[in-house]
Amino acid sequence: MTNKLYDTSLSLLTDLYQVTMAYGYWKSGTAEKESVFNLYFRKNPFGGGFTVACGLANAIGYVSHFGFTKKDLRYLRSLTGSDGQPLFEEAFLDYLADLKLTVDIDAIPEGTVVFPNEPLVRVRGPILQCQLLETPLLNLINFETLIATKAARLRLVAEADTLLEFGLRRAQGVDGGVTASRAAYIGGCDATSNVLAGKHYDIPVRGTHAHSWVMSFESELDAFETYADVLPNNVTLLVDTYDTLQGVRNAIEAGKRLRERGYRLSGIRLDSGDLAYLSIEARKLLDAAGFTDTAIVASNDLDETIIASLKQQGAQITVWGVGTKLVTAYDQPALGGVYKLAALRNTDGSWDYKIKLSEQAIKTSTPGIQQVRRYSDERGFLADMIVNESDPDALSGKTVTMIDPLDFTKRRRFGTAQAFDDLLVPVFRAGDLVYSLPDIHAVRARVQDQLARLHPGVRRFVNPHTYPVGLENGLHELKTELILKLRGTRDAD
Numbered sequence: 001m002t003n004k005l006y007d008t009s010l011s012l013l014t015d016l017y018q019v020t021m022a023y024g025y026w027k028s029g030t031a032e033k034e035s036v037f038n039l040y041f042r043k044n045p046f047g048g049g050f051t052v053a054c055g056l057a058n059a060i061g062y063v064s065h066f067g068f069t070k071k072d073l074r075y076l077r078s079l080t081g082s083d084g085q086p087l088f089e090e091a092f093l094d095y096l097a098d099l100k101l102t103v104d105i106d107a108i109p110e111g112t113v114v115f116p117n118e119p120l121v122r123v124r125g126p127i128l129q130c131q132l133l134e135t136p137l138l139n140l141i142n143f144e145t146l147i148a149t150k151a152a153r154l155r156l157v158a159e160a161d162t163l164l165e166f167g168l169r170r171a172q173g174v175d176g177g178v179t180a181s182r183a184a185y186i187g188g189c190d191a192t193s194n195v196l197a198g199k200h201y202d203i204p205v206r207g208t209h210a211h212s213w214v215m216s217f218e219s220e221l222d223a224f225e226t227y228a229d230v231l232p233n234n235v236t237l238l239v240d241t242y243d244t245l246q247g248v249r250n251a252i253e254a255g256k257r258l259r260e261r262g263y264r265l266s267g268i269r270l271d272s273g274d275l276a277y278l279s280i281e282a283r284k285l286l287d288a289a290g291f292t293d294t295a296i297v298a299s300n301d302l303d304e305t306i307i308a309s310l311k312q313q314g315a316q317i318t319v320w321g322v323g324t325k326l327v328t329a330y331d332q333p334a335l336g337g338v339y340k341l342a343a344l345r346n347t348d349g350s351w352d353y354k355i356k357l358s359e360q361a362i363k364t365s366t367p368g369i370q371q372v373r374r375y376s377d378e379r380g381f382l383a384d385m386i387v388n389e390s391d392p393d394a395l396s397g398k399t400v401t402m403i404d405p406l407d408f409t410k411r412r413r414f415g416t417a418q419a420f421d422d423l424l425v426p427v428f429r430a431g432d433l434v435y436s437l438p439d440i441h442a443v444r445a446r447v448q449d450q451l452a453r454l455h456p457g458v459r460r461f462v463n464p465h466t467y468p469v470g471l472e473n474g475l476h477e478l479k480t481e482l483i484l485k486l487r488g489t490r491d492a493d
């Protein structure tokens with residue numbers, strides 16, 4: 001289920017500075033130095049309490065097809081510096097021409113709920129290769145994770161109703177539209193109006209009709225009857241072109257004829273006005289005419305807040321069409337995922353752990369070869385503890401202590417009997433794919449299963465409860481030591 005759009009190498013889909021740094025590593029003889037980078041975000045989007053990991057399948061497609069083509073190299077050869085001379089020497093371009101990725105990549109499977117500061121993807125291997133992957137991995141994971149999270153929020157409010165994604169026309173370009181449809185389906189939408197996404201990703205496609213259909217006929221009734229004649233097995237009629245409740249009456253008329261032919265009026269769609277009031281009145285008209293199983297579909301700038309409000313008002317809507325606010329993640333258009341160096345291998349084989357300092361302790365990156373250990377019991381997820389895999393003590397199966405990064409005095413202890421899962425799984429080993437991708441429907445089902453294991457307070461939209469994520473004590477001590485050391489060095493300067 002990777003995106004066929006990426007089935008050609010997109011190795012230039014990166015920031016120039018990744019290529020100039022790659023040149024720097026090559027030129028200074030450090031290109032092969034083993035390094036570990038982590039991709040993580042610092043804040044759940046939309047003011048929520050959780051995030052849904054998504055985008056790995058397309059990241060796998062990207063990495064699998066990575067390579068510099070002759071055309072890519074010709075372009076790189078044409079780049080010049082401030083003196084007008086070529087940026088890159090020929091031998092470096094030859095190196096890129098032969099470059100095959102040999103990295104190990106571990107990642108949290110798509111559809112898993114994740115939290116700030118947890119590595120979603122860990123890349124280990126020659127620093128030049130890890131560096132080249134920074135920008136595309138962030139591009140691929142940030143966007144789909146954001147949209148899957150938005151869709152999961154919509155699913156929570158829509159409950160058992162049908163959720164349709166209608167966003168393509170207002171999406172951010174071709175790929176923004178197609179990948180948003182994928183992530184929206186994974187997050188919890190039932191279908192998309194986007195036919196290309198349906199074909200690429202095996203997502204169910206659904207749709208009604210536009211106002212133009214009604215406007216192109218002499219009368220609304222004429223438009224409805226013609227539509228019902230030509231597509232009797234797919235009739236959801238848009239009733240608000242002129243007068244919504246008269247539109248419902250016309251739909252009922254068309255529905256009666258459909259019934260005589262052995263078909264059914266599947267739905268009517270409301271796209272303007274007071275959707276609560278109009279749906280309640282439309283329901284009465286439909287029920288009175290015996291169309292009790294005709295669904296009321298609503299669209300028009302919907303988001304999770306409006307849907308929650310409409311439900312609270314008793315709206316009789318059971319199918320929600322959501323476009324712009326979903327696929328553009330309107331209220332938070334980007335997830336601030338970052339990709340940070342966490343360790344470098346010394347020549348003696350030991351690791352040199354790395355952090356990026358920040359004034360705020362919480363923004364200081366975490367060192368180590370990180371794994372996320374999720375503890376749970378029969379009621380659901382309890383806490384996530386980040387451990388340093390290269391620390392033999394941390395994984396030795398003894399009782400461990402998790403430190404809250406916001407308050408070091410807050411600690412939790414987990415005994416050996418406590419059930420846990422290690423979330424990062426092997427995806428690439430020495431450049432070879434070792435992960436078998438679940439199909440998109442299984443990923444979608446995983447999201448609902450994961451959400452059900454979260455405490456309701458974490459799922460809540462207003463001031464959600466913060467899910468506990470901490471550092472294993474040894475990792476916490478390593479990080480503190482590195483911070484103190486770097487601050488000491490800096491203060492001495």
Ligand SMILES: Nc1ncnc2c1ncn2[C@@H]1O[C@H](COP(=O)(O)OP(=O)(O)OP(=O)(O)O)[C@@H](O)[C@H]1O
Nearest residue numbers: 271272273274275276277299300301302306309310
């Ligand atoms: N009962 C309601 N409660 C809360 N929000 C609603 C309700 N009914 C509709 N809305 C939302 O209010 C907004 C109304 O948008 P707008 O003011 O553009 O009205 P409109 O009906 O679309 O007008 P137009 O006739 O120009 O299309 C939409 O986001 C819609 O989903």
Ligand SMILES: O=P(O)(O)OC[C@H]1O[C@H](OP(=O)(O)OP(=O)(O)O)[C@H](O)[C@@H]1O
Nearest residue numbers: 166210211271299300301302322323324
């Ligand atoms: O509001 P969104 O959440 O983005 O959902 C998609 C919108 O796109 C269509 O409107 P548009 O005016 O583009 O065309 P129409 O003539 O089919 O209504 C549709 O009627 C929805 O209102």
Ligand SMILES: O=C(O)c1cccnc1
Nearest residue numbers: 166193206207208209321
């Ligand atoms: O099928 C629909 O009703 C639809 C499709 C795209 C955008 N708005 C509505």
